[in-house]
Amino acid sequence: MKKLIIKPKVKKVIMICFLVFLFFSVLLSPFLFIHIRLIGESNISLDYGSKYSEPGYRASIFHKDITDKVKVEDNLSKKIGIYDVSYHYRFFIYDIKKIRKVTVSDLTGPKIDLKGDKELSLTVGTQYEEPGYEAIDKLDGNLTQSVKVNNNIDIQKLGEYQVTYEVSDKAGNVSREVRKVKVEKMKPTQMAIDNYSLSGWYDSSKLSQTNNARDAYFNQIVVVGDSNIKNMYLNGYLDGNNAWAIPCLNSETMHSTELYLYGYGSKMKLIDAVSKYKPKVMILNFGTFSTWLSEQVFVSNANSMIEEIKKQSPDTQIILSSIYPITKGKNINAFEQDIINKFNFLILELADKQKIKYLDVQEVLKDKDGYGKDAYFVADKFHLNPLGHSIVKEYIKTHVLEGI
Amino acid sequence: MKKFIVLLFVVSAIIMTGCGNDNVSKLDIKNTENIIEKDLKDMKEVDDSSLEDVYDLDLSKMDEHVIKQNEDGDLYAIIKTSDKTSVKNVMEKYFEKIQQFNKNYSPERLEILDSRLEKEIGDYLIYIVSKDASKIYDKIVKSL
CATH class of the missing domain: 3.40.50.1110 (SGNH hydrolase)
Known part of the structure; x- marks a missing residue:
């Protein structure tokens, strides 16, 4: 078999490259060996008013579990904004860190409360009287005045009809509720x-x-x-x-x-x-x-x-x-x-x-x-x-x- | 020189072993069920027609779901959805409904229902109603 001959000059370059690689590897090795894994996504959307619930994390150095040694810090607030939850593990001079972004925004529409029953019966020929409703948004407050109410009730015709209530908040979240109205013959x-x-x-x-x-x-x-x-x-x-x-x-x-x-x-x-x-x-x-x-x-x-x-x-x-x-x-x-x-x-x-x-x-x-x-x-x-x-x-x- | 190249590969391989830092966003529902049911006994699946008819639960936004409860009032739900906000609202109403039932029949369950555990992992929502909810969730995390 033919012996591999490397010229001394090439050998020297390879050696330098290897030493450089080795140096940086040793320098960066904590970042490679120490492993923090976030359970769940690293970007979480949180609805305004909801409580943040930590989905969990796991940390290991090679295969040894060090989850207990991870420190969790956050700057979370109830206000709308983007916040960080950080997970730290200190190793000599190194601070191994993972960040989870939590975006608090208005994700849900106003809550529409229908007064009275959600399913009503009317005797044919009698007028439908609206029992009332209320729309409250967590951020925008009382939006009852903005609720659009529509119905397709024909009081002269037996059948099942719907009254729809629709309202949106400033963030554009739309809420809708339906009341069912049955027009029946006289009992x-x-x-x-x-x-x-x-x-x-x-x-x-x-x-x-x-x-x-x-x-x-x-x-x-x-x-x-x-x-x-x-x-x-x-x-x-x-x-x-x-x-x-x-x-x-x-x-x-x-x-x-x-x-x-x-x-x-x-x-x-x-x-x-x-x-x-x-x-x-x-x-x-x-x-x-x-x-x-x-x-x-x-x-x-x-x-x-x-x-x-x-x-x-x-x-x-x-x-x-x-x-x-x-x-x-x-x-x-x-x-x-x-x-x-x-x-x-x-x-x-x-x-x-x-x-x-x-x-x-x-x-x-x-x-x-x-x-x-x-x-x-x-x-x-x-x-x-x-x-x-x-x-x-x-x-x-x-x-x-x-x-x- | 041959030895030197081999050494270079070995060192590189050892260093690279530590790489790979993905977050865990996927859940094996069956495995999670098994973990939960090691602590919560005699769990029975609530069928879809009961969820829809009795509890008015809108299942249309759930890609996959399993909701189980036992006679002691322990309950868990694992739901896969791409519309978590809607499903969270739906589940909120579901728990309100259970709360109404409990007010009449099992007032002692109200506190535990109030302090229910709610977590999200990727596209999955997990709800656990049990006095051991946190302990059970830790086991789920450790399995991931």
């Missing part, structure tokens, strides 16, 4: 007595008019209720085996009171009777006295009774009947037609929620003023007379549950 609970109608509400849950299914259908149905159901049996419009009733029943007492099972000559709690006889179809009439309860108590008790019946007799088909109307004028129990109307809407909602059917028999018992028709009621204004019972019976037979 039955808001209707006057003479205009009350459940038409258009949960129609699929209501039993609609059918051909007359006659007694073959009617005789399969157990009707549960108050004195009106008892009288239906006593007047011969309901078979004793199918009449489970007790006067003054309501959705709360339905859980604990024993009902007369007239055909069986016995008395027992509704849920026990359901468990024992497991009727094929059951019409539940919660009774006019239910309107003495609060809406919440009524719904909660009615709901739990339906759940219990479903549990005890899963094959029983439950139909919820409307509470019968009353005739105009004072009655001894102070029943009120507008409250009965409200409860009938609750019963319809409950039927829809429970995926069972609702029998809107109240509609056939009313006169043009929205009260019970005098011809169907006895003098006390809330009990049906025989004609009234026959009307109810015909209504049941002409509003048949499918598949029975």
